[in-house]
Amino acid sequence: xxxxxxxxxxxxxxxxxxxxxxxxxxxxxxxxxxxxxxxxxxxxxxxxxxxxxxxxxxxxxxxxxxxxxxxxxxxxxxxxxxxxxxxxxxxxxxxxxxxxxxxxxxxxxxxxxxxxxxxxxxxxxxxxxxxxxxxxxxxxxxxxxxxxxxxxxxxxxxxxxxxxxxxxxxxxxxxxxxxxxxxxxxxxxxxxxxxxxxxxxxxxxxxxxxxxxxxxx
Ligand code: GRF
Numbered sequence: 001x002x003x004x005x006x007x008x009x010x011x012x013x014x015x016x017x018x019x020x021x022x023x024x025x026x027x028x029x030x031x032x033x034x035x036x037x038x039x040x041x042x043x044x045x046x047x048x049x050x051x052x053x054x055x056x057x058x059x060x061x062x063x064x065x066x067x068x069x070x071x072x073x074x075x076x077x078x079x080x081x082x083x084x085x086x087x088x089x090x091x092x093x094x095x096x097x098x099x100x101x102x103x104x105x106x107x108x109x110x111x112x113x114x115x116x117x118x119x120x121x122x123x124x125x126x127x128x129x130x131x132x133x134x135x136x137x138x139x140x141x142x143x144x145x146x147x148x149x150x151x152x153x154x155x156x157x158x159x160x161x162x163x164x165x166x167x168x169x170x171x172x173x174x175x176x177x178x179x180x181x182x183x184x185x186x187x188x189x190x191x192x193x194x195x196x197x198x199x200x201x202x203x204x205x206x207x208x209x210x211x212x213x214x215x216x217x
Contacts, residue, residue, distance in 0.1 A: 006189040009084040010037050011075075013093035016046015018111055021178035022090065022185060023053045030186050035082040038075070040094055062094060072100040086188050089143065090181065101145055106195040108143040109188070111181045113173050115139060115155055120148035125166040125173065136160050136169060138177045139212075140184040142195045151200035153193060154180045155212040 008031065012019050025031045037050035042059045050057045058078050065071035071094075079087060089110040101108065114124040116139040119131075128136040137157040144150035156176035160169060187193035193202050200207040 004032050004189075006032050006085045007035050007083055008032060008086050008088065008185065008189070009035055009079050009082050010050075010088045010090050011079075011092040012037060012039050012044050012046040012090050013041045014044050014046060014091050016044060016049045016091065017174060018090035018177055018181050019046045020049045022088065022182050023049060023055070025182035025186065026053075031182060031189060035084060036079075038078055040071075040075070040092070046091070068094075068097055069099070072097055076100060076103060086185065088181070088185055095147060096143070098145055101143055105144070106142065109153065109184060110141055110143050110148075110150075111177055112139050112141065112148050113137075113170065113177065115157065116141065116148055116152060123166070125169045128160060129164055129166060129169060133160050136173060138173050138180060140180055142200055144198070151195060151198060151207065152209065152212055153184045153187075153200045153202070153207055156180045 010019055010022060019037060022031065026033050034055045036056045036058060038058045038060060039047055040060055040062045042061055047057050060075045060078050062071045065074060085107060087104055087108045115135065115137040119127050135157050137155055139152055139155045141152045142150040156179065158172045158176060187202060
């Protein structure tokens with residue numbers, strides 16, 4: 001693949017199903033092997049996925065630091081030891097501060113379980129059902145200072161069906177997350193995706209604010 005030399009670091013806090021999807025894409029040769037998986041949570045189940053795949057892991061436990069800035073300095077140091085081209089937040093559940101975000105601007109992406117700009121924040125599936133949304137989904141975006149508000153790269157839509165519980169809807173969305181997150185990372189590794197002037201560019205075209213799916217492979 002193009003960009004096989006790209007260096008990727010993934011940050012997680014929990015289950016790690018998106019991490020697992022990324023690992024599977026590396027096995028299929030669609031992505032370069034990961035340099036490291038870093039978690040703020042020592043009990044994150046996803047750490048085991050990384051270990052099973054022979055990927056170096058590290059825990060930077062936010063609870064052992066005196067405040068957010070000290071935590072983020074340690075996190076940044078741990079990440080930068082791997083000299084990453086891209087840092088992917090795959091269910092990383094800490095809000096990141098301005099200095100950290102500034103340091104990684106253009107090489108920090110996140111997956112969020114909603115069709116942004118709808119439902120930023122937490123409990124998106126329950127909120128979508130309660131709001132009577134007919135569609136829900138997931139968004140991969142560059143991380144900027146606005147939480148869940150950075151330039152969007154790709155979205156995937158799913159229907160909200162009668163009788164859906166948040167759990168059932170989350171499962172449907174998750175299947176799409178596992179497709180679009182590795183795809184966005186692959187675009188980045190192939191030098192097709194970048195952040196320029198606060199806009200996401202794919203193959204030289206500005207990504208539209210809406211209607212991001214279907215997308216080219
Ligand atoms: C996913 O729904 C992701 O969109 C959100 O957190 C969840 C992480 O799930 N940011 P997993 O740890 O990847 O299974």
